Amino acid sequence: xxxxxxxxxxxxxxxxxxxxxxxxxxxxxxxxxxxxxxxxxxxxxxxxxxxxxxxxxxxxxxxxxxxxxxxxxxxxxxxxxxxxxxxxxxxxxxxxxxxxxxxxxxxxxxxxxxxxxxxxxxxxxxxxxxxxxxxxxxxxxxxxxxxxxxxxxxxxxxxxxxxxxxxxxxxxxxxxxxxxxxxxxxxxxxxxxxxxxxxxxxxxxxxxxxxxxxxxxxxxxxxxxxxxxxxxxxxxxxxxxxxxxxxxxxxxxxxxxxxxxxxxxxxxxxxxxxxxxxxxxxxxxxxxxxxxxxxxxxxxxxxxxxxxxxxxxxxxxxxxxxxxxxxxxxxxxxxxxxxxxxxxxxxxxxxxxxxxxxxxxxxxxxxxxxxxxxxxxxxxxxxxxxxxxxxxxxxx
Amino acid sequence: xxxxxxxxxxxxxxxxxxxxxxxxxxxxxxxxxxxxxxxxxxxxxxxxxxxxxxxxxxxxxxxxxxxxxxxxxxxxxxxxxxxxxxxxxxxxxxxxxxxxxxxxxxxxxxxxxxxxxxxxxxxxxxxxxxxxxxxxxxxxxxxxxxxxxxxxxxxxxxxxxxxxxxxxxxxxxxxxxxxxxxxxxxxxxxxxxxxxxxxxxxxxxxxxxxxxxxxxxxxxxxxxxxxxxxxxxxxxxxxxxxxxxxxxxxxxxxxxxxxxxxxxxxxxxxxxxxxxxxxxxxxxxxxxxxxxxxxxxxxxxxxxxxxxxxxxxxxxxxxxxxxxxxxxxxxxxxxxxxxxxxxxxxxxxxxxxxxxxxxxx
Numbered sequence: 001x002x003x004x005x006x007x008x009x010x011x012x013x014x015x016x017x018x019x020x021x022x023x024x025x026x027x028x029x030x031x032x033x034x035x036x037x038x039x040x041x042x043x044x045x046x047x048x049x050x051x052x053x054x055x056x057x058x059x060x061x062x063x064x065x066x067x068x069x070x071x072x073x074x075x076x077x078x079x080x081x082x083x084x085x086x087x088x089x090x091x092x093x094x095x096x097x098x099x100x101x102x103x104x105x106x107x108x109x110x111x112x113x114x115x116x117x118x119x120x121x122x123x124x125x126x127x128x129x130x131x132x133x134x135x136x137x138x139x140x141x142x143x144x145x146x147x148x149x150x151x152x153x154x155x156x157x158x159x160x161x162x163x164x165x166x167x168x169x170x171x172x173x174x175x176x177x178x179x180x181x182x183x184x185x186x187x188x189x190x191x192x193x194x195x196x197x198x199x200x201x202x203x204x205x206x207x208x209x210x211x212x213x214x215x216x217x218x219x220x221x222x223x224x225x226x227x228x229x230x231x232x233x234x235x236x237x238x239x240x241x242x243x244x245x246x247x248x249x250x251x252x253x254x255x256x257x258x259x260x261x262x263x264x265x266x267x268x269x270x271x272x273x274x275x276x277x278x279x280x281x282x283x284x285x286x287x288x289x290x291x292x293x294x295x296x297x298x299x300x301x302x303x304x305x306x307x308x309x310x311x312x313x314x315x316x317x318x319x320x321x322x323x324x325x326x327x328x329x330x331x332x333x334x335x336x337x338x339x340x341x342x343x344x345x346x347x348x349x350x351x352x353x354x355x356x357x358x359x360x361x362x363x364x365x366x367x368x369x370x371x372x373x374x375x376x377x378x379x380x381x382x383x384x385x386x387x388x389x390x391x392x393x394x395x396x
Numbered sequence: 397x398x399x400x401x402x403x404x405x406x407x408x409x410x411x412x413x414x415x416x417x418x419x420x421x422x423x424x425x426x427x428x429x430x431x432x433x434x435x436x437x438x439x440x441x442x443x444x445x446x447x448x449x450x451x452x453x454x455x456x457x458x459x460x461x462x463x464x465x466x467x468x469x470x471x472x473x474x475x476x477x478x479x480x481x482x483x484x485x486x487x488x489x490x491x492x493x494x495x496x497x498x499x500x501x502x503x504x505x506x507x508x509x510x511x512x513x514x515x516x517x518x519x520x521x522x523x524x525x526x527x528x529x530x531x532x533x534x535x536x537x538x539x540x541x542x543x544x545x546x547x548x549x550x551x552x553x554x555x556x557x558x559x560x561x562x563x564x565x566x567x568x569x570x571x572x573x574x575x576x577x578x579x580x581x582x583x584x585x586x587x588x589x590x591x592x593x594x595x596x597x598x599x600x601x602x603x604x605x606x607x608x609x610x611x612x613x614x615x616x617x618x619x620x621x622x623x624x625x626x627x628x629x630x631x632x633x634x635x636x637x638x639x640x641x642x643x644x645x646x647x648x649x650x651x652x653x654x655x656x657x658x659x660x661x662x663x664x665x666x667x668x669x670x671x672x673x674x675x676x677x678x679x680x681x682x683x684x685x686x687x688x689x690x691x692x693x694x695x696x697x698x699x700x701x702x703x704x705x706x707x708x709x710x711x712x713x714x715x716x717x718x719x720x721x722x723x724x725x726x727x728x729x730x731x732x733x734x735x736x737x738x739x740x741x742x743x744x745x746x747x748x749x750x751x752x753x754x755x756x757x
Contacts, residue, residue, distance in 0.1 A: 003398045003467065003680040261756060270748070273757045277750035281674075281695050289673040292399040308666050380655075386665055387658030391638050396653045 006069070014069050020046060021077035028080040033159055036083035040114035043079075049088065050112045053096060057108035064294045071244060072287075075251040082245075086156050087111035087118035089242060091164040094234040098181075098222050107162070107183065119160035121151035121184075121208055122231065128153075129381045131166075132175045132228065136210060138167035138182070145169070145182065145220075147190075147213040153375075157193045157206040160186050164234070166227050179227035183219045190214075200367045201336025235377070236298055242376055243297055243305035247287040250313055253365065254283040257320050260362070264323065275319045282312040300389035303382040310372035310379055317369040320362040331363060399676050405471045411448075412472055416479035419444055422725055425480055429586055438482045438553070445481075446515025451489040456497065459509035466617060466682035470624040470675050477625030478632035480728055483588035484518055487550040490621045492519035492558060494614045496603070499560065499570035504603035508556065519556040522548040522573065522593050523611065530741040532611045535562035539597040543573070547739065551578040551591035559593075559600060566608045571600040585735035587728055613686070616693035619740040620678045623693075623700035626736055627671045630704050633711040633729045634664045640715055651714075660714055664707045671696075671703035691753050694746035701743045704733035 006014055024042065028035045043049050044058070051067045053059020060066070082088060092111045095103055110116040127134040136149025147167055157163070163184045170178030184191070190213035195203030222230045261268055261276055268276065286309055293301060321328050373379040387393045401409065420441055428437040445451065453469055455461020469490065476485060493512055496505055496519075511517035522545025528534040536543075545559055557573045573595035583590040638661060641652035651657050678696035681688050708730030712719035719726050737743070751757045 002684055004684045258754065268751075268756055270757065273751035274744060274747040276756055277747040277754065278698070280750055280754060281698050281747070284677070284695055285670045285673050285699060288397060288399075288677050289669055291397050292673050292676065293669065304666050304669050307662070308670060380659070383659040383662035384655060386662035387652070391634075391661055391665060392642075393638065393652035393658055393661060394642060394650045396649070 010065060010069060013066055014073060017048065017070065017073050018077070020048070021073055021079065025077045025079050030081055033083065036080060037114040037117075039080055040083055044112045044114070050092070050108075053092065053108065053112075057096070057104050058112045059108075067244065068291050068294070071248045072251075075248040075255075078252060078255075083159075084111060084114050084117050084156075085245070086120050086160075086164075087116070087162075089245060090120055090234060091118045091162070094164065094230070095221070097233050098230050100221070102218075103183065103221060116161040117156060117159050118162045118164060119154050119156045119186075119208075120234075121154055121157075121163045121165040122234075123153045124150060125152050129378055131231065132179070134166055134168060134179065136165075136167045137171070138169050138180060138215070140169070141214075143217055144214045145180075145217060147182075147184070147210045147215055149210050151208040151210075152196070153205050154193075154208050155205045155375075157186075157208050158195055158203065162186060163208065166231050169227075170225055173225065176228045178225055179231065180224050181221040181227040181230040182215055183221060184213065184215050188213050188215065198368075199370065200364055236300070236302060243302050243309065244290050246305070246309040246313075247283075247290045250283045250286055250309060250316065253313065253316050253320075254279055257316060257323075260320060261323050266325075268323065272319075272323060275322070279312075279316045279319055282316065286312055300385055303377070303385045304390070306376060307373075307379050307382050307386070310369075313372050314369045317362065317365040321366045324362060329363070331361075397677065397680065399673075401471060405468060408468060409471050409475060412475040413478075415444075415448065416475055416481070420479045420481055425587065425725075425728070428482065435553070438484070441481065442484050442515065442518070445485060449513075450485060451515040452493075452513025453489060455489075455493050455509050455513040459497075459505055459513060461493070461509065461513040466620055466679040467676065469621055470679040473621050473624035474628030474631070474672075474675075477628030477732075480587050480629065480725075480732060483550040484553060486588075486618070486621060486625070487520040487554065488512055488515075488518045491521045491549065491614070491618045492556070494617045495521045495558060495560060495570055495611075498610045498614050499568065499606040500604035512556075517556055518550070518554050519558060520548055520550050520554040521558045521560060521570075521614075522546075522551075523560045523615065530745050532560075532562065532568070532608045532615070533566075535608075537562050537564045539600070542594055542596050543600065544592060544594045545573075546592050547581070547590045548578070548593045550589055551593050552580065552589050557593060557595075558603075559595060560611055560614070561600075562608060563605070567605065568608050568611045569602050569605045571602045574599040574601060583735050584731045585728075587732060588735070590735070590739075613689055615740055616689050617682055619693045619697045620675065620682055622736055622739060623671070623678070623696040624675045626700040626704035626733060627668060627675050629729050629732055630664070630668050630671065630707040633707050633726065634661070634668060636726070637661060637664065637711045637714050640718075644716075657714055660710050664710050667703035667706055671699045674699035691750055694741070694749045694753075697741060698743050698746040698750070701733075701737045701746075705730070705737055708733040 026039055028039055047060060048070060050059035051062045051070055052064060055061040088111060092108055095107060111118060122131060124134050124136060136147065138145040138147050163186055165182045165184050166179055167182060168178050169180040190211040192209045193206045195206045197203050257276060257279055290305055388395050424437050428434045449462050452461035453464050457463040496509055508517060512519050524546050525535055525544060526546055539561060543559060543561060551557060557576050559571050559573045561569050561571065563569050573593060576593050576595035578591040578593045581590045581592055641657055642650055644651050674696040678692040681692035711726050712730060715724065715726060718724055
């Protein structure tokens with residue numbers, strides 16, 4: 001048996017993909033939403049997206065192995081960032097798991113084609129790690145729910161067409177039992193989005209306000225008050241898919257680190273060289289761990305990879321910044337992005353080829369990485385998940 | 397990359413775990429360490445392991461071994477590391493068997509490897525010298541009147557002591573060190589002896605020749621095996637710790653309910669998963685892509701060093717005062733980890749080798 005080599009079928013898939021990526025990968029600025037959408041549509045039409053999704057909803061019906069090959073080749077080809085990552089990695093997989101047939105047919109193909117961009121409305125100002133404390137209210141009114149409340153830290157909300165939303169439908173029930181999952185059109189009257197400027201200067205997330213927004217009950221996913229379980233299923237998929245995507249990003253970041261240090265005029269001192277080698281060990285081990293644990297990542301063990309990635313990427317960014325020497329804190333061209341209420345900004349830490357600005361710099365990477373151990377579950381919460389759900393330690 | 401265990405590997409792992417649970421429980425280990433007839437405990441284990449064919453697992457079928465690969469050995473060595481078995485299997489079945497197959501001539505392989513595979517002959521290898529560090533190119537290029545090797549594993553119980561020497565430039569040779577004198581170096585890891593062995597130059601019987609690169613490849617295979625032992629030991633420490641913090645009560649509840657305790661336990665698991673990946677990857681590379689062996693072995697060892705020492709320390713911490721007692725086995729795992737950290741290259745040495753391979757130094 002061979003462990004390192006692709007099977008003949010996998011090798012053919014890889015070769016076909018590599019050739020296609022070499023011929024078709026564009027260079028797109030990370031804020032160029034239209035170009036990024038067009039790129040995703042191109043990827044989809046060529047059959048490289050939704051690899052593990054069922055064919056009847058526009059997917060390719062392939063296995064995790066093909067997805068892993070895609071991730072490796074995408075990193076190698078340095079493809080532009082994914083514009084619809086929330087749809088592709090969170091909302092889509094969650095709909096496949098728990099959505100109705102009508103929802104799957106309606107939403108999944110347009111997630112793949114980037115015709116509709118998605119965001120996820122879970123966190124609220126008073127419900128972060130303690131998600132079950134969420135208060136956004138959905139009042140039953142005939143065929144509709146009427147929604148009032150606020151979501152926060154909502155990535156891609158500034159460009160999204162749909163939001164994958166958790167609301168409280170029964171304020172009197174025990175708090176885990178009064179939550180419902182909905183799909184909401186971001187263009188509905190009463191929805192407003194405000195960008196939140198981050199420590200990087202960008203606004204890749206925002207606040208979403210709901211002021212008596214009418215949502216048809218047909219947009220409910222699962223049964224009323226079943227939203228907590230659906231949310232949990234969303235989370236395990238989020239962390240599994242994100243872990244896989246993260247290993248690609250870590251590989252890309254490591255390649256960037258190598259470029260940086262090889263282009264230096266002054267050779268690295270031995271400790272710096274060792275630090276870079278440590279980053280190599282980290283990025284190799286993370287990618288391979290995702291492959292090794294692939295069949296367990298849809299469970300709580302995805303937290304293992306998520307926590308490891310957050311720390312590895314933070315370490316890598318620190319190393320990258322430190323290789324700049326005295327220039328390390330000096331902002332590169334562009335400086336902090338200016339954001340105002342009217343600017344729809346799309347942000348991602350994945351970096352596009354032609355961004356010769358602050359956004360491509362190690363300062364940006366260092367600052368952006370601070371969020372890694374907060375977004376998608378804080379490392380503190382995830383460590384508790386690992387302890388209680390994977391190791392079986394008792395809960396308080 | 398396919399990390400799944402095949403049917404034979406699952407059987408090997410499960411049967412090894414069961415066998416070692418019966419034959420090498422903590423009480424037997426303690427008998428080896430403390431009792432007057434301690435050597436008998438180790439000897440009995442060796443003879444039973446030999447019946448299972450473990451000393452010949454890597455030896456090719458041409459020499460009556462099982463002819464299996466490094467991935468199989470890694471699966472086995474996770475279990476032997478978890479049980480803290482003494483060093484004979486590592487020294488004879490891995491290091492000596494690999495060194496002979498890589499460097500000895502055909503006649504010598506035929507003469508010694510079948511007995512090693514059968515467990516009748518316990519062999520070990522001395523490579524490093526005073527002042528060589530972990531770098532074979534730093535071995536003395538020519539022998540003086542006597543050759544001294546340091547950190548020779550399990551020399552006290554070995555029937556056959558082999559020396560790997562540099563012969564000038566990139567040349568290397570393997571030789572039997574007849575009438576050598578071994579002096580125990582008193583390793584912190586009391587479960588495994590490391591010795592300094594001296595042999596007169598005229599008592600060396602050369603069995604074959606090769607290059608320094610061949611020597612490093614032998615060491616790299618041993619490094620992967622040692623890393624597997626470290627990860628197996630770490631996994632056992634975590635099991636012990638999880639059991640303990642579930643049952644130990646303070647402030648009226650199990651200490652495992654406290655976040656400060658939970659988060660350390662989570663860190664132990666994260667390190668173990670990362671380390672196991674490194675070991676399996678490097679073992680697969682050793683079997684299938686030997687050109688990449690050096691870098692893969694360094695990934696495995698750098699990670700295993702970090703994981704095993706950290707898990708060993710955290711295991712003691714989470715057991716509180718009990719973890720600090722001689723009676724509890726945790727210190728044996730930490731001492732194994734600490735001694736192994738400085739065997740075949742410490743973390744720094746391996747990171748330096750990776751950096752060099754990446755063209756950074």
